[in-house]
Amino acid sequence: MAARFGLGLDLPHRHAHGAAPPLEPLAAQLYAAYGLCRLVSAYAGPCVRVRRSSDNAQLDIGFAGGLIDVPALLAFVGTTSGTVATWYDQSGNGRHAGQGSAASQPRLVNAGVLDVGPSGRPVLVFDGVNDWLAPASAQGFARNTGHVTVAIAAQPVLNDNEFLFMCLNASGAHRASLCLPPATNLVQAIGTRIDGAANQSFGRDRGSGSKRFIARFRYGEGQGDIAVDGAVTTSGFHDAGLTSDTDPATSLRIGSAWSDLYFTGSMSTLVLARAALDMASLDAALARTMP
Known part of the structure; x- marks a missing residue:
């Protein structure tokens, strides 16, 4: 699930200059929308709230170039691991998905290494043991x-x-x-x-x-x-x-x-x-x- 982070991490999947975010045509019909990239143009909040394992400090991580701000994420987590305490709802309805228990938060960074999918973009990793998030309201x-x-x-x-x-x-x-x-x-x-x-x-x-x-x-x-x-x-x-x-x-x-x-x-x-x-x-x- 983990892979090395490099300069070319997400270039093939960046939003083209001027292109609308993926869910823009469906924005008015959304109840909630969670992603590790910007999904609708009207959303101006952060992507996720991350907890680092070294001291349990938490920080909101936003977007850069249409994707989660990976440099900011890795700078905050350092050589430790980072899990997601809140996955923010981009629909504008405020139904943010949270998990207050550190042991049940899905992972985003493993010992300083970004968790990525097959094509190199970030993913949330669920361990099959006790990880889950609950949308609010x-x-x-x-x-x-x-x-x-x-x-x-x-x-x-x-x-x-x-x-x-x-x-x-x-x-x-x-x-x-x-x-x-x-x-x-x-x-x-x-x-x-x-x-x-x-x-x-x-x-x-x-x-x-x-x-x-x-x-x-x-x-x-x-x-x-x-x-x-x-x-x-x-x-x-x-x-x-x-x-x-x-x-x-x-x-x-x-x-x-x-x-x-x-x-x-x-x-x-x-x-x-x-x-x-x-x-x-x-x-x-x-x-x-x-x-």
């Missing part, structure tokens, strides 16, 4: 709605009943979650439309390596769509209608289910919407954020 994400979209750029390591993203309904069943079922090579969307109903799922083969995952829960049409690198599978999903007008029992989680089923691998982008986002446009946006 997000209990109503799947409340009284006909559509939800979840999109993630990630590189899973294991298929061991792990959750990339979780949203529970009021009765403790999944409303709109994205998981890796055990002993398979699938990525699976799992959820319910109404409280107390049994989970239903739809999925497709995910292949291997760094991937773009998109799940659309189209409750209103009684259908669901799941895409891997732009290839889409559509399935029936519950009876058509809006979801229940109740808040989920817990906050959303990135990288785990509830108190277990932790994700093993890396992640660079996560997008949430209370809408059926256009999958081709969203996939093209994710492709510009791949690590």
